[in-house]
Amino acid sequence: MSAYDELMAFARETEALKMISMRLGWDQETMMPRGAAEQRGEEMAAIESILHARRSDPRVGDWLASAAPEDAVGQAQLREIRRDYDRATKVPADLAKALARLTSLAQGIWAEARANEDVAAFLPTLEEVVRLRREEAAALSAGGDAYDALVQDYEPGSSGGEIAAIFDAMRPRLVDLRAAILDKPVPAGLTGTFDPALQMAVSDALARAFGYDFTRGRIDTAVHPFSSGSGADVRITTRTNPLDPFNCFYSTIHEVGHGSYEQAIDPAFALTPLGQGVSMGVHESQSRIYENQLGRSRAFTGWMYDQVQSAFGDLGLDGPDAFYAAANRVQNGYIRTEADEVQYNLHIMLRFDLERAMVSGDLPVKDLEAAWNDRFAADFGYAVDKPSNGMLQDVHWSVGLFGYFPTYALGNVYAGCLHEALRAAVPDLDAQLAAGDTSGATGWLKENLQRHGGLYTPRDVIARASGAAPSEGPLLNYLESKFGALYGL
């Protein structure tokens, strides 16, 4: 066997073990008896310890030094393997252990601080997390920008500066759009209660309408919806709230976007480093275009209105236009995860600017709360009332996820680019969506983006599919046009 073949055989086994670890994660959130948590922790630690040893296995370094793949696919495989290997070997083992220990404790400290609205109780821990992540970034970047080094874990090839350029161009137009919308009356929402079993039946129909392949996946419920797995076994979760069926429906469509991406990847890449979505941002572009540009379109909500009415009877709304408005309500709110299409990116940009300043050292952790509250008031026009609605709302920083937040908004930016190209490629898209037929849209996404898995870099795969380098223009044009019409701006 050549060095490349030996490396790939080793990598296949590693990918299979990663898949197992993901399956355990799915089981934990959906099926595991609650008394099993502690034992499961030890099982997860065992497989993580195997995976850790494989990531930094010296044979990988030897194989990488002499592997000579013959084609672009092989070179892309090496690119992915090398990034993992470099990351695993550059960070000193002691630092990696200290980070793992700290972040596993920090999540509990954060949760308690949030429950008690006690910022001071969280600050020393957050300071330590920032300190260790900066140390890690220094080991990874060898003198380069610390934040850029951290971003590579989530959006390889991107940088803080590049993201800032996009976000800074978005912010004023989004602030203006938001303010203009909130000057208008809020449309009526759904009222009453909605049987969770019927919500799940509609959810199934929506998943089928978006082409989710149930022979290679399944839908269960979980507290926080997620998608898990790749290739032939891609499972998604959703949730039901009797008062808020839209939450169920759009959680499902969102996760179907993630899951369909994984299901559509070229089977030749299965159980290889190229066999998964290429980045968090590109992944989010798929979930968001399914959920928003397609699932919240006037055309698709028209079809959906009939589905929801046949499941639940009269919704007390004045026809499909009112249903469309209800599915696209823009309202004041502090919480990122509950934000609408217009305001969501403002929540992200706030976090991005603050975390980048913390990592660079420009923003001391002790000043974070004031900085958060100032920025929130500037963009949203009202004051944060309590820390759980402010800087304590998200788990991410407690577990050391710096560089992750911007991928949510990058996903929206990518979705905007893809949507513009899709509209040009499928001129009768609205007629299809109005009939509940997403195959024109999802087929185009599969062909132009999803099937490639990790073959092209994030920036490249978006550029190939949309015909231009990613930029904020298409998303902003889409939002201004959609919400301008909906709110009569």
Added chain:
Amino acid sequence: MSAYDELMAFARETEALKMISMRLGWDQETMMPRGAAEQRGEEMAAIESILHARRSDPRVGDWLASAAPEDAVGQAQLREIRRDYDRATKVPADLAKALARLTSLAQGIWAEARANEDVAAFLPTLEEVVRLRREEAAALSAGGDAYDALVQDYEPGSSGGEIAAIFDAMRPRLVDLRAAILDKPVPAGLTGTFDPALQMAVSDALARAFGYDFTRGRIDTAVHPFSSGSGADVRITTRTNPLDPFNCFYSTIHEVGHGSYEQAIDPAFALTPLGQGVSMGVHESQSRIYENQLGRSRAFTGWMYDQVQSAFGDLGLDGPDAFYAAANRVQNGYIRTEADEVQYNLHIMLRFDLERAMVSGDLPVKDLEAAWNDRFAADFGYAVDKPSNGMLQDVHWSVGLFGYFPTYALGNVYAGCLHEALRAAVPDLDAQLAAGDTSGATGWLKENLQRHGGLYTPRDVIARASGAAPSEGPLLNYLESKFGALYGL
């Protein structure tokens, strides 16, 4: 760290990985999308390859050579680890690979032969399986008895001769009992159809009545019911057939017996080699005593009759005595897995004698069908009509499981011994069972047997709990007494 501590740390991680492998097996039979089978095969192979390398890891040999545990628990841990290590290192790698390859193919060949009633199509494969297993037994036994060597995988410490002594004493009394019962009319069974969802509700109530801990387990459906996992995460499965609710109810109680054993093991043994049931036979003794001596008793079926009637309404049976008779019907039949309490052991003893003769070389594989059919006619009084009702009915031999069959009947023998001791220890057992209260029985089993896990050898743990070395007498006395009264013999 001492050699013993290092060995145990390694063993804990191995046990955690085994638990993961079991969880994947559970997932495959209950949750996995059908299109994922091939990918799952590769995932299973990856974790099996990790486990294989750990089993024969040379460090284990070094640790075993110098480990000096301070107590009986430590010595029992070493006993279990040493058996696995010896087994893994004594069998040449080429032979292990050849066996794995052959048995994974052989199962498909057997299934096709069974579907086509074509013994000749299976014989060459079975010959090869027998040949390789004999070769393996020779490597394991170093000149000792081949069958005895194979039995160690399933019932450590037992031997073909010891089992034969018990079985030979059982056979004439069982043949006589069977013949006497079948001279009498067959009692009425349940007729009509029974909603699967209601069957599962009754099944849940039965599991609770037998003390199954749902905070550390769950019940799902599977084609072939099984129990899986140990300690804090022990999952069982059952099945429903609209025409045969007893199959669901007694599959559940049987698997609750297996699962409760695993749930009751001393938590100090969790994720160690002592943290599982000690042998197949002892495991089966728990499933069988729950299912038969307790679950099919007149006392418990009286309580169960009320449960089943409140779920399904009138059963068309003439009261609880008729329900008891229906749950204990003895009827002619070819198939082991459908056999009643009386005839089941005859099916096992037939297989035991034939497989022992094949492994010793006394019975050439080409003569198996004739030997099977002769023996069946002698014990059951009528002829096998087709191979799928005869020597092709079970999967076990195709996958190389020689030495496994006798553990089913050993389990019944052990259950007989335990039941006799339990009756002496809990004099008002029937009054408890008649009220649906199994806690006296299951508490006694937990205290005297289940909590020990792998601490004592199979023979020892039965002798400690029942007060005497295992023997067939108690089981035969119980069967003759119970069925004598039921059938008026």
